[in-house]
Amino acid sequence: MQLYPIESGNFKLDGGAMFGVVPKSLWQRTNPADANNMIDIAARCLLIEDGNRLILIDTGMGNKQSDKFFGYYFLWGDDSIDASLKQHGFHRDDITDVFMTHLHFDHCGGSIQWNKDKTGYEPAFKNAHYWSNSEHWQWATQPNRREKASFLKENILPMEESGQLKFTSLPENRLLKNSALGFDIFFADGHTDKQMIPLINYKDKTIAFMADLLPTAGHLPLPFVMGYDTRPLLTLDEKEIFLNLAADNNYYLFLEHDAHNQIITVKHTDKGVRLDKTFTTHDIFTN
Template sequence: MQLHVIDTGFFKLDGGAMFGVVPKTLWQRTNPADENNLCTWAMRCLLIEDGDRLILIDNGIGTKQDAKFFSHYYLHGDASLEKSIKQAGFAPEDVTDMFLSHLHFDHCGGGVKYNASTGAPELAFPNATYWSNAAHWEWATKPNAREKASFLRENILPMQESGQLQFIDPAAPSPFPQFDIFYADGHTDKMMVPIIPYKGKKVAFMADLLPSTGHIPLPYVMGYDTRPLLTLDEKAAFLEQAAREEYVLYLEHDAVNECCTVQQTEKGIRLGSTFPLNEV
């Protein structure tokens, strides 16, 4: 098995929204904001090369939204989804499985594109099976008012209409022997966090359970989370296990750090070390 970092560029989100009730005087130490109170975040995906399967975990924000939409998020950086896949030695047609941690626009927008000739939506990975789970799909396609702006129909429905969408059943044998899946309900219903055995370690793709190293202290919970108290419990349990078992935490949104470890201290779970994935 080989893991490849897939960088899809950076965007900006409000620092207060990203850290909830934690005051700026604290969170700006790790995530400095610009003059508009916006912090820079990565959209870092992961490609798993394993035998005849090429599994992409998440795919960034995509390119199909209009200028007004993108003006809210200040996309920047030289990386792109297609460019990063090419740098890893592959093409979009090579991807066999498109695994979606959840269906918020910055995690799944790159999975659907518009055909340049017809303007019709089509899958960016034409030979891939797209994977979600039934509970989260229901949550995303019948969204609550709080999350409605994050679940965009044009990102989601073409997956089903293509016939290439499949659901993972948490109670059944997994279609992915390459990794285990931790289900988290605090950020959004049934978000999936893959935990991948790799080079004698366990690499956890943290999605929005832990966006950055700045979110390691337990109260540092996003304002976007639908059930913040549940996030506290899920994060506490997960990070305690990660400290005990020396997990490598792969960070989807940290603008600086690809990976980190955590450790138990007198003040609770805190940052251990940071490093790029290629040092695992």
């Protein structure tokens, strides 16, 4: 097995929204804001090469939305999925599976693209199966009013219409062991219903793709919960469970949204689970 970081493009989000009720005087220590109160956000995806399978976890925003839409998110940098795949010797047509942690637009927008004449949409990875789970799919296709703006039909429905959509099994508890993708999955409901956190056995390590359970290293303290989370009190419990597992078992936490920290480990302290070490993806994936 080989792992590759796939940078799909950076953007900015309001720091207050990213940290909910936590005062700016606290969160700006780790996530400094610009003059408009915006903080740097990455959309760092992960490619797994395992035998004949090339599994891409999440796909970022994509590029099919309007200039007005992207204007809300202050895109920055030159990263793209195509350029990042090419850097590692791959093309999007090589991808066999696209695994979506959840269906918010900044995690799955790159899964679907315009067709050639811009009359409709088609899968951006024509040879891939698209993976979600049945409960999250229902949550996303029949959205509540809180999340309706994050679940865009053009990002989601073409997966099913193409015949390329598949669902993982659902766990009896929180953890699905040995999923159809070959890795374990931790399910979390605080951010959105049935978000999936992959746990990948890589050499002698466990790589956890943190998605929105832990957006950045600055979100490690339990009360540092995004304003976007639909059930913040549940997020508190899920973070506590997961971060204790991570500290106990020395998980390597792959941070999808942290523009400045790629992979971290955590440790137990008197104040709870806190940052231990930081790594680049090169540190971990090339050793």
